Amino acid sequence: xxxxxxxxxxxxxxxxxxxxxxxxxxxxxxxxxxxxxxxxxxxxxxxxxxxxxxxxxxxxxxxxxxxxxxxxxxxxxxxxxxxxxxxxxxxxxxxxxxxxxxxxxxxxxxxxxxxxxxxxxxxxxxxxxxxxxxxxxxxxxxxxxxxxxxxxxxxxxxxxxxxxxxxxxxxxxxxxxxxxxxxxxxxxxxxxxxxxxxxxxxxxxxxxxxxxxxxxxxxxxxxxxxxxxxxxxxxxxxxxxxxxxxxxxxxxxxxxxxxxxxxxxxxxxxxxxxxxxxxxxxxxxxxxxxxxxxxxxxxxxxxxxxxxxxxxxxxxxxxxxxxxxxxxxxxxxxxxxxxxxxxxxxxxxxxxxxxxxxxxxxxxxxxxxxxxxxxxxxxxxxxxxxxxxxxxxxxxxxxxxxxxxxxxxxxxxxxxxxxxxxxxxxxxxxxxxxxxxxxxxxxxxxxxxxxxxxxxxxxxxxxxxxxxx
Amino acid sequence: xxxxxxxxxxxxxxxxxxxxxxxxxxxxxxxxxxxxxxxxxxxxxxxxxxxxxxxxxxxxxxxxxxxxxxxxxxxxxxxxxxxxxxxxxxxxxxxxxxxxxxxxxxxxxxxxxxxxxxxxxxxxxxxxxxxxxxxxxxxxxxxxxxxxxxxxxxxxxxxxxxxxxxxxxxxxxxxxxxxxxxxxxxxxxxxxxxxxxxxxxxx
Numbered sequence: 001x002x003x004x005x006x007x008x009x010x011x012x013x014x015x016x017x018x019x020x021x022x023x024x025x026x027x028x029x030x031x032x033x034x035x036x037x038x039x040x041x042x043x044x045x046x047x048x049x050x051x052x053x054x055x056x057x058x059x060x061x062x063x064x065x066x067x068x069x070x071x072x073x074x075x076x077x078x079x080x081x082x083x084x085x086x087x088x089x090x091x092x093x094x095x096x097x098x099x100x101x102x103x104x105x106x107x108x109x110x111x112x113x114x115x116x117x118x119x120x121x122x123x124x125x126x127x128x129x130x131x132x133x134x135x136x137x138x139x140x141x142x143x144x145x146x147x148x149x150x151x152x153x154x155x156x157x158x159x160x161x162x163x164x165x166x167x168x169x170x171x172x173x174x175x176x177x178x179x180x181x182x183x184x185x186x187x188x189x190x191x192x193x194x195x196x197x198x199x200x201x202x203x204x205x206x207x208x209x210x211x212x213x214x215x216x217x218x219x220x221x222x223x224x225x226x227x228x229x230x231x232x233x234x235x236x237x238x239x240x241x242x243x244x245x246x247x248x249x250x251x252x253x254x255x256x257x258x259x260x261x262x263x264x265x266x267x268x269x270x271x272x273x274x275x276x277x278x279x280x281x282x283x284x285x286x287x288x289x290x291x292x293x294x295x296x297x298x299x300x301x302x303x304x305x306x307x308x309x310x311x312x313x314x315x316x317x318x319x320x321x322x323x324x325x326x327x328x329x330x331x332x333x334x335x336x337x338x339x340x341x342x343x344x345x346x347x348x349x350x351x352x353x354x355x356x357x358x359x360x361x362x363x364x365x366x367x368x369x370x371x372x373x374x375x376x377x378x379x380x381x382x383x384x385x386x387x388x389x390x391x392x393x394x395x396x397x398x399x400x401x402x403x404x405x406x407x408x409x410x411x412x413x414x415x416x417x418x419x420x421x422x423x424x425x426x427x428x429x430x431x432x433x434x435x436x437x438x439x440x441x442x443x444x445x446x447x448x449x450x451x452x453x454x455x456x457x458x459x460x461x462x463x464x465x466x467x468x469x
Numbered sequence: 470x471x472x473x474x475x476x477x478x479x480x481x482x483x484x485x486x487x488x489x490x491x492x493x494x495x496x497x498x499x500x501x502x503x504x505x506x507x508x509x510x511x512x513x514x515x516x517x518x519x520x521x522x523x524x525x526x527x528x529x530x531x532x533x534x535x536x537x538x539x540x541x542x543x544x545x546x547x548x549x550x551x552x553x554x555x556x557x558x559x560x561x562x563x564x565x566x567x568x569x570x571x572x573x574x575x576x577x578x579x580x581x582x583x584x585x586x587x588x589x590x591x592x593x594x595x596x597x598x599x600x601x602x603x604x605x606x607x608x609x610x611x612x613x614x615x616x617x618x619x620x621x622x623x624x625x626x627x628x629x630x631x632x633x634x635x636x637x638x639x640x641x642x643x644x645x646x647x648x649x650x651x652x653x654x655x656x657x658x659x660x661x662x663x664x665x666x667x668x669x670x671x672x
C-alpha cells in the first residue's frame with residue numbers, strides 16, 4: 001500500500017469518514033460543472049428537496065455544446081440552447097458562479113479553471129467529465145465523476161470513493177526537439193495499455209516530466225484516463241508556483257508565502273512508497289500517432305501499422321477490428337497516410353503553447369488542397385492571447401479556419417463533425433469509433449504540431465522534417 | 470412489460486441474458502455524444518448503442534427479437550472505458566439491463582452503474598467466454614444471479630463471479646445510493662472545510 005505520496009497526503013486531508021461499504025467519504029475542494037453532466041444532477045437535488053451545500057466551491061462553464069462559428073444567442077440548435085439555459089438557471093438559483101457565453105473566462109472547463117488559478121496543489125477536484133484528471137498537473141487529486149456523484153457533491157460537497165493504488169511513472173531524460181507532451185503520454189498509454197491504470201492513480205515524475213511546462217503537464221495528466229487511470233498527477237514545483245503566481249484565484253500577499261510552504265509539504269516524500277513503479281526513457285520517444293480505435297493503439301512515426309496476427313494474443317481481436325474500421329493496411333508505414341480534416345484544440349491540446357508550437361510549423365506554408373483544417377482555442381483567454389501574439393493570423397494566412405472556444409470536434413456535440421468516412425489528424429484525446437461525429441469517421445491522434453504538419457502535407461508527416469526547413 | 474428501476478437491496482436478479490462481444494467497448498459507443506444533448510435521461514433507453522445498431526441494420530444484439538426483455542448483459546474486457554458519462558449506464562438501464570457480467574469494467578463506469586443499483590460482476594476470460602457460448606446456444610434460458618453466493622446459474626451450470634467487498638456491501642444493504650449517508654456527516658464536513666488551508670486564505 002502506498003504511503004507518503006502526494007496522493008496519500010491529499011486523500012487524508014479530505015477524508016470525511018470511512019463508509020460502511022468500504023469506500024471513503026471524501027470532501028471535494030473544487031467542483032467544476034458544465035452543461036452536459038449537470039442538469040440531471042440538479043433535477044435530482046430538486047426532487048429530493050436538497051440545496052447546494054457550498055455554492056462557492058462549485059464553478060460552472062459551458063463548453064461541450066457551444067458552436068464555434070457563431071455564438072449568437074439563442075443558438076441555432078434548440079437542444080444546445082436548452083442545455084445552456086438550464087445551466088444558467090441552475091447556477092442562478094443556487095448562487096453558483098457561471099463563466100458563460102460572453103464571459104472573458106468561458107472555455108473548456110479543463111482549460112479555463114487552471115488559467116483562472118482555480119486549480120491549486122493539494123485540492124481535491126471533481127467534475128462530471130473524465131478528463132478532470134487534467135487538474136492533477138498542479139498536484140491536485142482530480143478525477144471524473146458521473147452525474148449521480150455530481151448530485152452528491154452538490155448536496156454534500158463530498159462523495160463516496162474507493163482509495164486508489166499509486167503507480168509512479170518515472171520518465172528519465174528529456175523530450176527531443178519535435179517531440180511533445182502528447183507524444184509522451186501516447187507512448188505511455190501504448191506501453192501500459194488502455195486498462196493498465198484501472199485501480200491506480202498515476203504519479204508522473206522524473207527529469208523529463210519536471211522539464212515540462214504546466215501546459216505540457218496538463219496534457220499528460222489529461223490523458224491518464226485514456227490509460228485507465230482515473231487520476232493522474234505531478235508533484236508541485238517551481239514551475240507550478242510560477243504559473244499560479246498572480247492568477248485571479250491564486251493566493252495573494254502573506255497567503256501566497258504560506259501557500260507555497262503548504263504546497264511544498266504535500267509533494268511525495270523522497271522515501272514515499274508506491275504500489276508500483278515504472279521507468280521510461282523520455283529521450284528515445286519519437287513523435288507518436290494512433291492508427292486504431294483506442295488511444296493505446298499508437299506507434300512512432302517511424303513505425304509501420306502492426307500486423308494484428310503478430311501482436312500479443314489479447315491485442316489481436318481489437319487490432320483486427322481497428323484495421324478494418326480504419327481501413328489501414330497492416331505493415332504499411334503510418335507516415336504518408338492521407339487525411340481529410342485537421343483539428344487543433346480540445347482540453348488535451350487547446351492551450352496557448354499548443355497553438356504556438358503548431359503555428360511555428362504552419363508559418364509560411366499553406367494547408368494542402370482539399371484539406372479542411374481548423375483551430376479551436378481552448379478558452380476565451382487562449383483566443384485573446386493568441387490574437388495578441390498574431391497566432392490567429394498565421395493560421396488564417398495558411399488557410400486554417402480560426403474558431404471560437406469550445407470542445408468542438410473532440411467529441412462533436414456541436415456542429416463541428418467529421419462527415420462519412422473522413423479521416424482526421426486530431427490533437428484531441430479519443431479515437432473511438434464514431435467519436436468525432438460521424439458513425440464511420442476515423443481519427444488519428446497526435447500532437448498539435450504533428451496536426452499542423454499533416455495539414456500542410458495533406459498526409460501524416462514527421463513534424464521534425466518541417467522543423468529542419 | 471417495463472421493469473422498475475433498481476430500488477433498495479439488490480440480492481438477486483433473474484432473467485434472460487445476451488452478449489456484447491469485444492474488448493474496450495467505450496461509452497461513446499454505448500451512447501454516442503449527440504444523444505447527450507438532453508436535460509433528462511428519460512429517452513436514452515432507445516438510443517443505446519445507436520451507431521452500432523444502425524450499422525448492423527436490425528442484427529445488433531440490442532435489436533434481436535430473442536433479446537427483447539432480457540436484463541443481463543455479458544461483456545468482455547474493459548467495458549465502459551472512456552468518457553465518464555452516466556448516460557451510458559442510464560441508457561443500458563432504461564433499455565432494461567439490470568446486471569452486467571464481464572471480464573473487467575472501467576472504473577468510472579463501474580461506479581456509475583453502482584450508483585444506479587446495477588451490479589457489474591467479473592469472471593475470468595475463460596468463464597466469460599463459456600457463459601457467452603451458453604447464452605448464444607440458448608438465448609431463452611433463464612439465468613439466476615445470487616449476490617450472497619456471488620454466482621450466476623442457468624440451473625445446469627453455476628459460474629462463480631467476483632465483486633469487490635465495498636460494492637457487495639452497498640448492494641446487499643441497499644445503500645448503493647450514497648446521498649443520504651453523505652448528508653449525515655454535515656459536522657465533519659464543516660470541520661474539514663474549516664481546516665483546509667486553501668479554503669481559509671492560507672492563514
